[in-house]
Amino acid sequence: MIEEIRIENLDPAAFIEDQVSHIAGKVGDGLAINALSGGVDSSAVTMLGHRAIGDNCRTYFVENGLMRKGEPEQVVSLFAELGVHVEVIDAKEEFFEALRGVVDPEEKREAITQTFYKEVFGRLVKESGAKHLLQGTILTDVDETVAGIKRQHNVFEQLGIDPQETFGYQIIEPLLQIRKDGVRKVAEALDLPESTWNRMPFPGPALSARVIGEVTPERIDLVRHATSITEEELEDIDAFLKLAIIHEDRVTGMRDGKREFGFQIEVRCWDSIDARIGTPTNIPFETLTGLSDRLVNEVPGVVSVTYNIASKPPSTMEPV
């Protein structure tokens, strides 16, 4: 049972001190690796790791082919400014290969997990000689996985999986006792810029969590394009999470007087504090129709756009 540190009891400076000495104690004078996606959780862990053991923490950005537009470059340059070297690992083909033909959401998540932990991190650990992986699992990830709602990509021990036995390394999880609102406070206290500590969450399985049906490079390109337009058009909307989803079913549309059997995009925008519950954001109708105009005109083959109006629960935020 993990003891939660509730937001009202969280003292970020004391938390950082505790976690830094915990990491330093566990890793000793060995090496640890960590994967940075640029999200608030992995960014906070990167800073904790570097404060604890300096360059003995090796930080990697795994280019899985499923990230948003420009993400690898932005993350590498931001952390260079913060004095942290980030090495980019090209694993695109491995991820697409693992996802080929997989349509069931939980099987997709399992394919992502195995590719990250067994293949990519397994190799990085072997090559570097590290014995530990630092990662940013938070309490909400554990809750949903243990409840059997959604297998979050980064939860093992609570499912009875021993990472040492299964993957050959130990996992250190400094953020396990807090939730997203707590991580934001810790990230701010770690001197990360507001663009990081206030950043919208992005799931570990990345854009593959937003493709219903098979994940292919073409469908990822489509959802990546739709995501970038959605984030741009909703930039001034204050919300916890904004996302675009590509549906598996196609529908009849028409363009230039001709039939077009096209794609459907679903837009979701969530109000939430810590991701446990959420309600759809009340967005002005003109903003939604402006977004829809751009999606149907700029993303090839899109003929239908819908806005989700269901709450979590029973919905979840990401469709996969």
Ligand code: XMP
């Ligand atoms: P759901 O879809 O579970 O999303 O309602 C709640 C929050 O968690 C994010 N999410 C994930 N984060 N690994 C993560 O690190 C995952 O596998 C994962 N799945 C969902 C989601 O983006 C939202 O912020």
